[in-house]
Amino acid sequence: MAGPTPRRRRGARPAEPLGSLSSPAPLSPGTCECVGCGAEELTRVDMTLADGTDVVFVSCHRCETTSWIGATGEVLDPDDVLPRMRRPSS
Numbered sequence: 001m002a003g004p005t006p007r008r009r010r011g012a013r014p015a016e017p018l019g020s021l022s023s024p025a026p027l028s029p030g031t032c033e034c035v036g037c038g039a040e041e042l043t044r045v046d047m048t049l050a051d052g053t054d055v056v057f058v059s060c061h062r063c064e065t066t067s068w069i070g071a072t073g074e075v076l077d078p079d080d081v082l083p084r085m086r087r088p089s090s
Contacts, residue, residue: 028044028056028069028073029072029073030056030070030073030075031069034058034060034062035067036063036067037063039060039061039062041061042060042061043059043061044056044058049085050084050087050088051084053070053071053084054071055070055071055076055081056069068081
C-alpha cells in the first residue's frame with residue numbers, strides 16, 4: 001500500500017528530473033569521467049553552495065574517488081568547497 005502523497009509548500013519549485021547511469025541528465029563540463037581513474041560510471045549531484053556557487057559533486061563507482069567540479073569544469077579543492085556549504089549564522 002502506498003503512503004500519503006507529499007504536499008508541496010506554496011511557492012516551492014517543482015522538482016527537476018534526475019539523471020541516472022542509463023539516462024543521464026545533461027552533463028556539466030568536467031563531469032564525464034572520473035578524475036582518479038577515468039571511469040564513466042559516476043554519480044553526479046548538481047548543487048548550489050550557500051554562497052551561490054554552482055558545483056557538481058561527483059563520486060566514482062569504480063574507485064570511489066569523490067570530487068567537486070566548478071561551473072567551467074575545474075576540479076575544486078574540498079577544503080575550499082566545504083566551508084562555503086555552511087550558511088552564515090544569524
